[in-house]
Amino acid sequence: MTNTHISTTLTAIALSGVVFLSSCNQKKETVETSTETESTENVLLAEWTGPYGGTPAFDKMNLEDLKPALEKGMELSLKEIDDIANSTEAPTFENTIVPLEKSGSALDRVFTYYGILSSNMSSPEFREIQQEMAPKLSEFRSKISQNEKLFQRVKTVYENSLKNPLEDDQQRVVQLTYEGFAMNGAELDEEKKKRYAEINKELSELYTNFSNNILEDEEGYVTYLTKDQLSGLSEPLIKAYAKAAADRGQEGKYAVTNTRSSMDPFLTYSDERELRKKVWENYYSRGDNGDDKDNNENIAKILKLRKERVGLLGYDNYAEWRLQNRMAKTPENAMKLMNAVWPAAIARVKEEVADMQAVANANGDNITIEPWDYRYYAEKVRKKKYDLDSDEVKQYLQLDKLREAMFFVAGELFNYKFTPVSEGKVPVFHEDVKVWEVTDKTSGEHIGLWYLDPFARPGKRSGAWATTYRSHTTFDGKENVLGSNNSNFVKPAPGEPVLVSWDDATTFFHEFGHALHFFSSEVRYPTLNGGVRDYTEFQSQLLERWLSTDEVINNYLVHYETGEPMPKALVDKIKKASTFNQGFATTEYLASALMDMKFHLADPENIDPDKFEKVTLAELNMPKEVVMRHRTPHFGHVFSGEGYATAYYGYMWADVLTSDAAEAFAEAPGGFYDKEVAAKLVKYLFAPRNAMDPAEAYKKFRGREAKIEALMKDRGFPVTKS
Known part of the structure; x- marks a missing residue:
């Protein structure tokens, strides 16, 4: 984001x-x-x-x-x-x-x-x-x-x-x-x-x-493991957890910190069910522990004040005010899109849970699938259905090689070249931060600098994001771009590679898409570097698609020990399993997006956020085995500011554009590296930033409006022609 x-x-x-x-x-x-x-x-x-x-x-x-x-x-x-x-x-x-x-x-x-x-x-x-x-x-x-x-x-x-x-x-x-x-x-x-x-x-x-x-809840809740509690975890992950513990003065132990990048692999691979439950509860109860860090009262006050404020302007609710200059225009349009996808998503969850329960039963595990089991048993189903082991895939996903792959894609689509800036030439705020100069491959023209801050540490907020320190403008002399990508990968032990999941690799490409959006700007005035929230995620979501192109897989996804490229058999398994677990992925996201909208359409007088979340999700038939990606008490997108308030649906809106635009590349003679389509991509979808109405810009690129069918197809959901 x-x-x-x-x-x-x-x-x-x-x-x-x-x-x-x-x-x-x-x-x-x-x-x-x-x-x-x-x-x-x-x-x-x-x-x-x-x-x-x-x-x-x-x-x-x-x-x-x-x-x-x-x-x-x-x-x-x-x-x-x-x-x-x-x-x-x-x-x-x-x-x-x-x-x-x-x-x-x-x-x-x-x-x-x-x-x-x-x-x-x-x-x-x-x-x-x-x-x-x-x-x-x-x-x-x-x-x-x-x-x-x-x-x-x-x-x-x-x-x-x-x-x-x-x-x-x-x-x-x-x-x-x-x-x-x-x-x-x-x-x-x-x-x-x-x-x-x-x-x-x-x-x-x-x-x-x-x-x-x-x-403070992310910093305050750490699960420490002992040697006998590491069953199922890979050696690189164990070493990373050991370093996290040592960094916190717990030498000889292993620390699962309260961030997604640390929690997610533990829930996927750990054989220790009670510890999975503890780690899950720590993560999903952030801001909801009934103590002085509890956010429920903050949320109730925020909702009430937002409604009062827009009431002064004559609006019935915050969502109506917020969406007037977004692509969706109205809350009803945003809800219509989400409601079109939601039934297929939760239906797929039922299928996924049934597959997982069957595996658990066959193993004699004598359990009923709970939220802290979902990732663990989904991984076992993946192996059974597709003979695909996520840990095997990780051996080919080295962070440094992924960065090189992103540079390659930027060179092919945008004609950019990334050159490391020597240490000490440009000031950085932490030793982990590295800097590259961005230039035009053909002319050598300087475009800007790209900063990368990849690792988690105390005091750094969780998640991944992109930002600018300076944006391109020309109205008062040409300004170059200073752009930054920030991640929370678990820092490895010295000398060890950073191996990441396919999902984390996708996120890495996603955030780099935002950076390319910054660097490609051709606007004159600073205001035009802004964006429309349900459109600005589109460019970054689209860039995710290049991770799975043959050019990237064959040249940059190599085994961290042998240097051998990812075998074709493994690539085929990944592509065959591309819609696997889409029930979980879509449902956990859409639940958050729907809750965001419903909170802001509701009467906030005397609202109890925890109760409202529980009742609303029940009305939506939310599967009990899945939890919102961002539970309300830690939904920072929506309640630590207003950037994504009644706008979290924007990822889905942008994904409709993404799937539709990806089809334009897939159908082109040169595929995802087709020069003609790439030129239109840069000209209409990246360079204008907010200098052009987003709907008009997309039509110029595609020749028509985007259709939802491509998104449903990409997720493996039933497609009904519009």
Whole structure:
């Protein structure tokens, strides 16, 4: 998934609707020389120096500088906003929208560091600052979104553009800017504006608290194993667990940490059923332990405040407000798609559970399949049905070789070349982080830098994500891209390879797809680097398909010991089993997406989140053997900010586009490396970012709208022609 990119201009703030702040789009400094001198006293505010157009001074990052940098950055930004708002000139694109696009560059730089300290290197000390600054940042945003003079200037430019249209990309910037203001209460009366700002301030504190509770539960629950409890685990996994324990001062033991990358393989391979249950319960009860880290009260308050806030704008519910400028347009359209897939998904789960129960019975295990058994027995069914052993597949999935495969795909489709940057040339925030320069293969033109932070560690949030430290723009001089991918692979013992599952390899390609989306940008204005949530996952989901192409399999999926390529027989098994366990995969995801939408369509008055989750899932006939991918108390996508709130369905919406677009490649003469289709892919689906309406962009690529049939076929579900 992408990390949330929030610029300090109102445009991006309003569009995102997100309170959690992470990394941002870097823009040119526009303040006076005297002001710049003042800001450079704090390294977090200072302009980036060094090669490659300047890079963040991660090596000089100091937590003590953070609070004063945020405060000074907000002060500088508000001064820039006031200068725009108080201009005596008649409002035009050049004197209103362009300065807005330039504004806030000093604070943008601070947010780059803030994002690293929040997501990659969090600490109790940082969380205290985060908790203190969240309401102040919310007040800062309200001062921009509720600046009446500024809004009137934007509104005038917008209305004039309807009569005398601007250039296409300028017209879109104006439209998005105006809509952003309007969606965030710019036209409310003073009393309602005041309450709107109060609500945002309260929400900012709740989001921060929610997020920190999850992180503390991830850090606080570790399952330590002894030597006699390792049955079923592979040697590389055992060594990784040993290192995780040693890193926590438990030499001689083995640690299963409370993150998906550590939990998932344990539940898949461990023969110790009671320990599987313990690890499962630790993971799925994050934020739901009835202690001071419990998130249920936070959720109830968040839902109530969100409904009140959109009520001020005249909307019946949060979902209706949120989806108005998404591809789905309405909650009903999003629900229609999910409801079309859900029955097939849960029906497939019943088949999968029956297969697993039969294996358990044949083994004389005398159990009934429970959620902590699903991965374990699914693996046994996989071996029985397809003679496919996931652990055997992992021997051919080395992280370094997968990275080389991604570079190969980027070279074939985008004409990119990735060259390692020598250690020390570019500052990094942790020794695990490596950097590559991205150039055009043909011309040698510099495009940007790609940072990779691959391993899990204390203080790093779980999951995988992509982010930018600087985005491509040309309106104020060409800016190169600083993009980053972040994962949570279990760090191996020294000298050992990093072997990952097929699912983790797929996620690695997925997040790299986001990075390619950053690097391929051809937009002029920062606002156009934003995205529509149910579309921005499409590009990354599409890139997953190249993992299973022959060119990647034959050249990069080689055995970590022998160097031999993956045997054709094993490849055939993988492809034959491609729809295996799709009941589980689809159901655990869709359950989360449906719950997200239903929470925001419900009346939040006196809501009990745990009870609502339980009752709603029962009404959906959720199979008891499967749990939501993200249970509500730790559903950070939705409750640690607003980026995915009523938008988690977007992965499914994007997957319809993905399956349909993949068919275009499959049908092309050159297959997935067809040059003509690849050129259209880059031109219409990657390079425009948000400079073009997503529905229009997809039609230009495909010649028509996407159809759901390809998605159902890909998942092995019954296909009904639309």
